[in-house]
Amino acid sequence: MLERLELEAFLVLAEELHFGRTAERLHVTTGRISQTIKKLERQVGAPLFERTSRAVRLTELGQRLRADLRPAYEQIGTGLEQAIIAARGITGTLKVGFSALWSGDLVVTAADLFRVRYPDCEVHIQEVQLGDPLGPLRAGELDLQLTEFPIDEPDITAGPVIFSEPRALMVPDRHPLARRETVSLEDLADVILLPMTGNIPDYWLDYHYPQRTPAGRPIPHGPPITYWQEVLSHIHVGKGVSVVAARGARYYARPGVAFVPFSDAPPIEYGLLWRKTGENTRIRAFIQIIHEIRRSVPREDEVRRHKSRMAGRRPPRPDEGRRPTS
Incomplete structure (x- = not known):
């Protein structure tokens, strides 16, 4: 039977592929994460991660375990979040910004789903100019923002990378x-x-x-x-x-x-930002929806790897291998 830390350590490390960031997200030491993963691997009977001095990668077994555990874990988290929301209620207004137009597409899609789930909360969306990427957030004109990384500011929380673009x-x-x-x-x-x-x-x-x-x-x-x-x-x-x-x-x-x-x-990485003093249930609920939407769409790097594997199983077409122009 999995303990909670084993489950969370495995799934977060599978996402971050970095022991230090995993420990930071779970508020424990790096050593604790390493010990927990080793314990889990002993319980499974095989390595779940490949570790080198430069990188951490999931093994094929680790990938299968992540695919099996992630839906159940998310269902538990969603159920708990819905209970909290039902107890506290999500009302008022959430102001969300974006910089790139493709970030705006994701924000608008998430806002539509947010309005369905929380009809008592309004969502306002606005574009953020690259010339002042943090000004509206700091001024309180925005609660949350999807923008280009890196961002490392003492008053702003930078969440995990949501997606990346070549x-x-x-x-x-x-x-x-x-x-x-x-x-x-x-x-x-x-x-x-x-x-x-x-x-x-x-x-x-x-x-x-x-x-x-x-x-x-x-x-x-x-x-x-x-x-x-x-x-x-x-x-x-x-x-x-x-x-x-x-x-x-x-x-x-x-x-x-x-x-x-x-x-x-x-690649250019994009992630969510919010003021460290401004986090609330509205923001957490919107972030959860963003993650749900992104997980429902295959990552581009995974698509490229799949295409590469498939290309190795058949003769290439005459036009195969050309770089796309968009």
């Missing part, structure tokens, strides 16, 4: 890079990168608009831009290039601008 480079369609299948981070040394400006943390800017390539070559920066639509106009007239989630090709497509996938850039 990166692409937006370039003028007449630029030589526009004819490439992919680009590299090293290519940024040969173009002018157009960064955002405003009330933005320096570490966020350094992550999304780096000053140097991985090899240490300086990356020329053009004039900073305040609003996203200006970026598209600057690229259209040949003032420079900019980095975007690859999905942006479907949302920001316009004449004169091409989207070229990166071959080596880390």
Whole structure:
């Protein structure tokens, strides 16, 4: 019979794939998590995780166990949350923000389900400008926000990553890079990168608009831009290039601008933010719905791995292996 800590430690570690973050989420020591997982593996009779000095991965048995345990655990959590909600009631107004349009799609979908479950609570949704990504949240204009990571601020709670997107480079369609299948981070040394400006943390800017390539070559920066639509106009007239989630090709497509996938850039991660002093039952209920929706959609990396396995079982089609343009 599983103890509660064994169940939670296994499922959280299966999500985080990091002992330190798992321990932090469960408010125990890293050693306690390690001991608990080892105990569970002895009980099962086989390893559930592959551990190296650089990474933690689920074994095939661990993946099956996660698939079997997760629904039951979520059902228990949902039942408890519903009981708490019924006892306290969820009323009032919840204000939710988003930055990227694809984040907005998820927020709107979650808000529709939230309104069905909690008809006595209103949900207001608004877009957050990248030039001031934390201002509305800090000012109390928003209760919750889905935005690009990293965010590391003392007054704001950054939840787990909800989803991630591969990166692409937006370039003028007449630029030589526009004819490439992919680009590299090293290519940024040969173009002018157009960064955002405003009330933005320096570490966020350094992550999304780096000053140097991985090899240490300086990356020329053009004039900073305040609003996203200006970026598209600057690229259209040949003032420079900019980095975007690859999905942006479907949302920001316009004449004169091409989207070229990166071959080596880390993905852009998106997560939920809320004020550390502002957490309440409305926020927790909305976060739960966000997680439910995301778990019902296959993760893109899992889809890619599945396609790769299937491709190995049959001869490739003539058009297979080409990188998508969006």
